[in-house]
Amino acid sequence: MPISYEVAGAVATFTIENGKVNAIDPPMHRELHDALKAFEADPAVKVGILRGAGERAFSAGDDLKFKQRQLDPSEKLTRHFYPLDADIREPGFPGHDREVMSMRRFKPIVAAVSGWCLGRGMMYLLHLTDIRIAGEGARFGLPEIKYGMGGGGGLTLIHRHIPRAVALQMLLTGEPIDAAEALRIHLVNQVVPDAAVFEAAERIAGQIAAHPQSAIRIEMESFQRTEDLDRDNAIAMAEHMYRLQRIVSTVSNDELKF
Structure with a gap:
């Protein structure tokens, strides 16, 4: 499955795994949604880790090559207002991605970010993680404006995570920032060598899991x-x-x- 969910003791690990850059397609939103529900409901699990497979990308964002049936305007409107009433076997936007973004979660998740973290990957990083470890080669960005798709600022509430002026520069230029800048503006907690990212995230997750x-x-x-x-x-x-x-x-x- 492109979203894998594994539990070891009191720590759960979510892994985004889809191709070279871990692109996120519509079916993966439902997989992530279901994994988050299992995570929140399991009394034995205290903390989670969210990572991307490999070191090239945490996630480079939505899979723009994903093929799905073209909806007519009426169907698009229905899907917008009633996203989960539509046929869930034929995923589209919006749908379970909206459920993931609005989900109430009271268990902490540590991010382990290697490589590119862009678009939808950045949205999920901001919404789904509370403590963030980045590799030295990590890059963060919301490039949607370059494709004529503004709105990332509102979806991510990025102004709650970094200073307003920095957030607007990222949103309006679409240009990414590197790990050192992410640390400087407090987007991430720690920068470590790329090969040590998951180990550092596991260490923090273990410290949290030691508590009641x-x-x-x-x-x-x-x-x-x-x-x-x-x-x-x-x-x-x-x-x-x-x-x-x-x-x-x-x-x-x-x-x-x-």
């Missing part, structure tokens, strides 16, 4: 749900979840390890 499942969930949910709240409501929300955890926790202060 409930603590990981509450940390993730508190962080996500308070992002759009004002200061007072954000503090109240986080304090509420923190106190609930302490009430039900069986771990004493003496057992806590720092």
Whole structure:
């Protein structure tokens, strides 16, 4: 399968694997959607890793060579408003890609980025990963504007990840940035030699997996749900979840390890 999903202990690995540059075609959106649902629902899994097969590309984006039946305007409109009511055996846009982008997720995912990360690959990187490790040869970009397909900024909410001016330069020029620049603007957490990317991601995933499942969930949910709240409501929300955890926790202060 172009999207493979494997579990080892408390860590799950999602691998994009489709040709030389791991292009993403419509059926892969459903595979990724189903894998993410399995990941979120499995109580034994605490953290995930998202990577592309090989070192040439995390993903170079949508597969522009993918062949599918041409829809007439009426069918396109129906598919737009009711994407999953259409015949799922004949994938198209939009569909499960929309479900992936809007999915609520409270388990962390670490990205292991080697090579090119463009277009849809960049969209999924921003939406589906929380900590990002890049190889020295990694390149990041949203080149859609060069093909007359603007809108990547809104789809990715890239302004939440990097400074506004930098985001607009990437979006309006379509030019990629290298790993060093990605680190400088805090798009990624760490840059390592290309051959060490997955190992570095595994190390961080292991550090996360060493913690209690409930603590990981509450940390993730508190962080996500308070992002759009004002200061007072954000503090109240986080304090509420923190106190609930302490009430039900069986771990004493003496057992806590720092």
